[in-house]
Amino acid sequence: MAPKVLVSDKLSETAVQIFRDRGIEVDFEPSLGKDKDKLAQVIGQYDGLAIRSATKVTEKILAQATNLKVIGRAGIGVDNVDIPAASKKGVIVMNTPFGNSITTAEHAIAMMFAVARQIPEANASTQAGKWEKSRFMGVELFNKTLGVIGAGNIGSIVCDRALGLHMKVVAYDPFLSEERAKQIGVTKVELDELLARADFITLHVPLTDKTRNILSAENIAKTRKGVRIVNCARGGLIDETALAEALKSGHVAGAALDVFAEEPATENVLFGLPNVVCTPHLGAATTEAQENVAIQVAEQMSDYLLTGAVQNALNMPSVTAEEAAIMGPWLKLAEHLGTFTGQMTDEPIKAVNVLYDGAVAEMNLAALNCAVIAGIMKATNPDVNMVSAPIVAKERGMKISTTNQAKSGVFDAYIKVTVVTEKRERSIAGTCFSDGKPRFIQIKGINIDAEVGTHMLYTTNNDVPGIIGTLGRTMGEAGVNIANFTLGRSSVGKDAIALLYLDAPPPQSVLKALTDTGLFNQVRPLVFDAA
Template identity: 80%
Template sequence: MAPKVLVSDKLSETAVQIFRDRGIDVDFMPDLGKDKDKLAEVIGQYDGLAIRSATKVTPTLLEKAENLKVIGRAGIGTDNVDKEAASKKGVIVMNTPFGNMITTAEHAIAMMFAVARQIPEASTSTHAGKWEKSKFMGIELTNKTLGVIGAGNIGGIVCERALGLKMKVIAYDPYLGEEKAAKMGVEKVELDELLSRADFITLHVPLTDQTRNILSRENLAKTKKGVRIVNCARGGLVDEDALSEALQSGHVAGAAFDVFSEEPAKENALFNLPNVVCTPHLGAATTEAQENVALQVAEQISNYLLTGAVENALNMPSVTAEEAKIMGPWIKLAGHLGSFIGQMTDEPIKAINILYDGVASEMNLAALNCSVVAGIMKKFNPEVNMVSAPVVAKERGIQISTTNQDKSGAFEGYIKVTVVTEKRERSIGGTVFSDGKPRFIQIKGINIEAEVGAHMLYTTNEDVPGIIGALGQTMGDNDVNIANFTLGRSEAGGEAIALLYVDEPVPAEARAKLAETGLFTQIKPLEFDVA
């Protein structure tokens, strides 16, 4: 019996035809997603669901989806899908993360032109019958310096287009290596240097704890007088109130925003200011982009239902059902190892080397690799998943190598991950015990045995008395309960480490108290997804 797919939002007829051509029974009901009750009545018939943003996939809907195996979102954002509920239900959630890169990059370039030549204001004035030629004096883009914050997929395309416009391009991106920057033809700089040199600044980073308000009031004050700022990435990257003040004072000459801290944006500090161009989140709004993501999601859903291939999944790795039974704990371990190193590494990564020993070497290493790489990069780009992570790593010039070896130690198998940066190497090893729980077994060459918890604290120190007391006392004084406490050292009196598994995040005050003791060379809070 052929798989059955429901298309409940507006997808192109070409995308719908892909399902038919692949032998899938498809029902195209583009307005059904708006009627949650009717959708709930029929969803139980379908193996696959293809949507855009109108359909809301809630836990209630998923309870009715007795046969549903895969949800495909034509586009990047999946806020309209309850991914946790889908995972519990065993439903794969896919998106199409690369279908609108060119469109979004082109919109940023268009916004840059618009603000450089004051095109929207000049158009409004001319439509009103005025002829204010002298009022709208613009500037050329040629030979101007463009500062690109985030040189990944979309940012990289913006760099390429800007170079074609004969602009000088400088880029700030912690994961952009010197060699990759040279190949792109851009100059890699630190953020402060970008702020002081750029005539235009464009942002192309996800919204994370690290990037939120990256153009804060303080950083806006560091910018070159007369700078123009473009944001077609995410709302919340710029302090809009501070930017409004900088525009009114004349320090910032113009701004062009497609995204806002609150959307839909009915009111905003940037509205109605001179030489501020605003559009309603149009970054992906072109015919070509919408067609691309529709075709991609149709192909991905078809591939999964017909062959079991998993592409751009947000809630599972690329493994078969049989493999998943064995590999589940090892996939979690691989992600935890990557996450540990990702949280510890702030420098551009040149290479990721992964060693698989014993039983681990006999598994689906491609899936394990994806889990490691996604763990490393997820802190800095939450949209990265196990499928897209290797692509993103490749685009950033990161070399990924894998080594297999037969059982060589006390464990039936283990995974060791080493990250190489321009300054150092950092490694961590782990295994899965018979209880199915991942364990860290080696950090920086020091043997340990630590259970992985949602909240952890990692410290390094010289092997001297008083470490356990200082950690225990400080945690107790700050009402932080220690679930597990692991110590290790290279040799007596040498380098030592401690890894604490705690019930809640260690507050900054507690970390400051530890630093005041002078006993620790490093104090690092860590967070892991152990669900």
Template identity: 60%
Template structure:
């Protein structure tokens, strides 16, 4: 078996390469390449491990025909074109927890630096001055800290601030009342936070909703004398507006580890006596650098070797332990999606994926992704579970997931139903044993069959002699029948026939089959 190949294109802890090797991957460490060099090289690799230096653009991804996963050792993925990766079918992972403590501690350090003006006092003292009376600080004890964002890093900052006897309030649309109680913060709206906080720290990703969340308008709503810290993402603060607020004294001090443009060679904030900054050091500790490198290697190797998906930004998570259990279901799901996609006529408008019995207890997202991958294969030969949902969305397909608690005729069952201009069409399947996918129903007709290889689907009048006629036709054409599956709703009505054959059915043979007496539909299938 060929081992997956991984390229590490940015400097990271050497133990990352060791982990890739130990887990069954080949790895090359080639850093400092130009975009043109990376574009020329990337087609040879299944995985790309990066830090912040490598920019994975749509142009680079265009040539990455074998690439399956990009792993970012760190939280931010601003340097990866995620939509382009998704359309290419490439999983994008990050390591959201490897540097959480480090970044949170940096924010706390910035709070202290602002409160006691440590950088400014240090600079003048080292010049031989003794400016003891020029630096009157404030205590953080008893002050109100306002968190904009109370996720993983924000909650760690809250815990540290509470240890300093600060009152912590938080604005976060995703923060539930229960979680707020759990981490010991008061949940408030943004205007309330701006009006009450003595210190404000930001801990959100940069999105269209959070861009310039501290705009000129919102900075004007803050409490006079507020101190602002940003160790999250550049672009969350209007830097020109912050500079004006520092000049006016409305904002007593600001500390930034991140800037809208990096590296920040110039900024309206530079030179302000009440401003301090660091060059994006939030994750820069020995422990964090080791943690994120090891974590990204483990995640990528799990995906490439066993199919486990952790911390993916464009695909549902699937642990390495879950993957073997889900694999036969995902094969069944993909086959059902492919079957209904090949047989359903007209423009598809909606699709539902129903799970019952043992299937209802499994994670639904990977199963739905597999169904869509099978369905979308008729539109693209590079479709997979990653880009299939995006292709479905582009086509305006309404996707629904339905989970049933009921017990049916089968221990486990998947049903895929598509809506077309001419009505709904449904297929269903189960597992025989624990790992043998089987079709059990097609368009309301009970029929048991393995979906594999070359197959022929026929709907005909249920009348004597038909089986002999189709067998003779295929035999005369030199097409050997592998398996034969027959179902019908009632005697004398319509019968459904599924044949597996040892070679593709040529178009001329399909036309001859259609001309047989009693035949209503003939379609070759491929799985």
């Protein structure tokens, strides 16, 4: 029986035809996604669901999706899909992460021109019968300094286009290496230097805890007077109230925004201010981009439904069915090792070395490498998945090397990940026991045996009495339960580490209390996808 797919959003006819040409039965109902009750009634008939942003795939919808095997999102954002609920149902969620990169980059450049020359306001004035030539005095982009916050896939395209306009480009990105910066022709700087130097600032980062309000009132105050700011990335990257105040005071000369903290943005503190250009999240809205992502998602879904091949999956590794049964725990371990190093590393990573020892060295190392890199990159970019991770790593000039060797120690198999930066090397090793649960077995060359949990706390200290008591007492007083407690040391009186598996994230007061004791060299909370 042929697979059956529902297209519940507006996808191109070309994409719909791809399903038909591949022998897949398809129902094209582009308005159905807006009717959640009707969608819940019919979703049980389908093996695949192709969507854009209008369809909300909630846990309630998934509860009725008795035959659903794959959800394909034409585009990168999957905020409208309950991925954990889909994973529990065994439904693969795919996206198309790079189909609209050029379009979004071009929109950022267009917005820069618009705010530099006050084009929208001048257009409205002229069409109103006015001729205010002297009112609209703009500035050139030529020879101006563009500060790019986030030099990944889209950001690097913006850099290239800006260099073509003969702008000077400086870029801030924690994962941008000096080598990659030279390759794309930009000067790598820290954020404060970018803020101080840039005539124009454009943002191209995902919205995370670290990037939320990256242009805060404090950081906007650090910019040079007369700066112009462009955001075609994500709402929430800019403190909109602070930006409005800076525009009113004249410190910021203009702003162009395609995204807002709350969307649809029918009201906003920035609306109505002079020299503010706003568009309704049009970054990916070109005929070419819509066609590209629609075709891509149709091809990916067809491949999976007909052959089992998995591409650009957000909740499943790209491995064969035969490999999945054996590799599942090791893929999770590889991701955990990457997540640890990613959360522990604050400077650009130059290289990642992955050692596979024993039985794991005979597995699909490409997929395991992807899991490691995805874990590393998720610390700063939650949109990264196993397929896109190697591309993102390459964009950042990160060199990946792999070593595989026969069994060399007490474990039948283990994985060791070492990350290299300008300042240091950091390594962690782990294995999977017979119960299938990943374990950390070595950190900084110190042997341990630590079960991995969602919330963990990592500390380093000199090996002195009182560490266990201090950690236990501080957690107990804060009401944070310790599920597991692992200690290790290099030798008596030397370097020591502790890894605590907690039932809840440690509050900031706990982290401060531990730091204030003076006993610890490092206190770092960690979060793992341990489901």
